[in-house]
Amino acid sequence: GEEHYNCISALHKSMRGSDENASLYWLARMLEGGEDPLYVARRLLRFASEDIGLADPLALTQAVAAYQGCHFIGMPECEVILAQCVVYLARAPKSIEVYRAYSKAKECVRTHAGPVPPVPLHLRNAPTRLMRDLGYGRAYKYNPSYTEPVEQDYLPEELKGIDFFKEQKT
Secondary structure, X not given: OHHHHHHHHHXXXXXXXXXXXXXXXXXXXXXXOOOOHHHHHXXXXXXXXXXXXXXXXXXXXXXXXXXXXXXHHOOXXXXXXXXXXXXXXXXXXXXXXXXXXXXXXXXXXXHOOXXXXXXXXXXXXXXOHHHHHOXXXXXXXXXXXOOOOOOOXXXXXXXXXXXXXXXXXX
């Protein structure tokens, strides 16, 4: 029932608040109540990216390993795997930078007025002669071939200069 959602919310918020003790309690409450460990593991995967992100990129690796471990051995053996992951995620530094930036990118795509901007010609693959003749891939700078940073636009002209990572003033 509703307690299913209340407990996962409490677990998520306890990890977000870096409270490892409360995080373990909510995990135990869920598992002892019969919750599917793979459900919990899926939520940990989301948390690792949404709430920790680039502050600790290994958090996602920990969550994937926990999911796989739970899948391989099941309950009750996997409970300690989930506990280890929950404590790791609770202790990890937090950052929602990628979550916010991706939300802005989605909003940009969803609210764009008119047809979506085309992929710039230099970024398109040219597997056929016709495509090459039309300019696909022309003037593309293959970064590994350069020793210095490459000056090249990767966004459509209509979006030039947009930065999804910058905070917008309200």
